[in-house]
Amino acid sequence: xxxxxxxxxxxxxxxxxxxxxxxxxxxxxxxxxxxxxxxxxxxxxxxxxxxxxxxxxxxxxxxxxxxxxxxxxxxxxxxxxxxxxxxxxxxxxxxxxxxxxxxxxxxxxxxxxxxxxxxxxxxxxxxxxxxxxxxxxxxxxxxxxxxxxxxxxxxxxxxxxxxxxxxxxxxxxxxxxxxxxxxxxxxxxxxxxxxxxxxxxxxxxxxxxxxxxxxxxxxxxxxxxxxxxxxxxxxxxxxxxxx
Numbered sequence: 001x002x003x004x005x006x007x008x009x010x011x012x013x014x015x016x017x018x019x020x021x022x023x024x025x026x027x028x029x030x031x032x033x034x035x036x037x038x039x040x041x042x043x044x045x046x047x048x049x050x051x052x053x054x055x056x057x058x059x060x061x062x063x064x065x066x067x068x069x070x071x072x073x074x075x076x077x078x079x080x081x082x083x084x085x086x087x088x089x090x091x092x093x094x095x096x097x098x099x100x101x102x103x104x105x106x107x108x109x110x111x112x113x114x115x116x117x118x119x120x121x122x123x124x125x126x127x128x129x130x131x132x133x134x135x136x137x138x139x140x141x142x143x144x145x146x147x148x149x150x151x152x153x154x155x156x157x158x159x160x161x162x163x164x165x166x167x168x169x170x171x172x173x174x175x176x177x178x179x180x181x182x183x184x185x186x187x188x189x190x191x192x193x194x195x196x197x198x199x200x201x202x203x204x205x206x207x208x209x210x211x212x213x214x215x216x217x218x219x220x221x222x223x224x225x226x227x228x229x230x231x232x233x234x235x236x237x238x239x240x241x242x243x
Contacts, residue, residue, distance in 0.1 A: 001214065002230065004040070006200050009022060013041045023066060025202065029200065033211055035073055038100055045084050062075070081105055091105065099237070100238055102238065104132075105125070136163045137193075159194040160192060164199075164212070167213035168212055
């Protein structure tokens with residue numbers, strides 16, 4: 001499997017706090033069958049503003065140690081970029097990373113970003129030659145159970161990703177993620193998802209869940225769809241090709 005959304009670099013965002021935590025998280029992902037991971041540490045003005053040099057330095061340490069432990073594992077560099085008006089300039093000046101030296105950028109919004117604002121932001125990104133992968137589309141209220149809006153974004157040239165944890169079945173009581181799981185299921189049923197990725201942060205509440213999500217999609221949607229969402233589509237994007 002290929003995971004294009006992860007927080008595996010220590011001491012740069014709300015992911016692992018130490019190198020050991022990074023390696024433990026990667027080890028769990030590997031045990032679940034993931035063999036390629038794109039590191040997408042947060043970049044968000046006013047919240048996650050670590051210098052790019054530090055993020056890349058820590059990533060390099062993690063990559064070296066992880067690939068030493070797991071010779072058939074590949075790590076790539078990227079970022080989860082929170083959209084603000086200053087992001088376009090940063091992308092044009094190459095101050096923030098794309099996904100593994102491709103045309104693709106993993107773009108995040110606030111849960112409450114209005115539809116028009118989101119649409120305009122993505123249109124502006126496309127206008128400067130960026131192809132956005134919209135992170136965890138099930139989180140955004142503006143897209144809730146709205147197949148037309150998501151299809152509009154896809155028709156514009158965007159790609160979509162949902163989190164593996166939101167593919168899992170909702171618990172009967174006290175499941176804070178229930179609404180996201182319902183939305184993720186809706187987008188899967190409407191065939192509006194290009195990639196499932198972990199968005200893993202730690203081994204506590206934000207684990208990888210890639211194996212469980214794969215098995216559920218295999219059972220409910222078939223082997224071809226599972227292969228597309230967890231391997232073929234992300235592999236195609238990493239090759240800098242279009243789906």
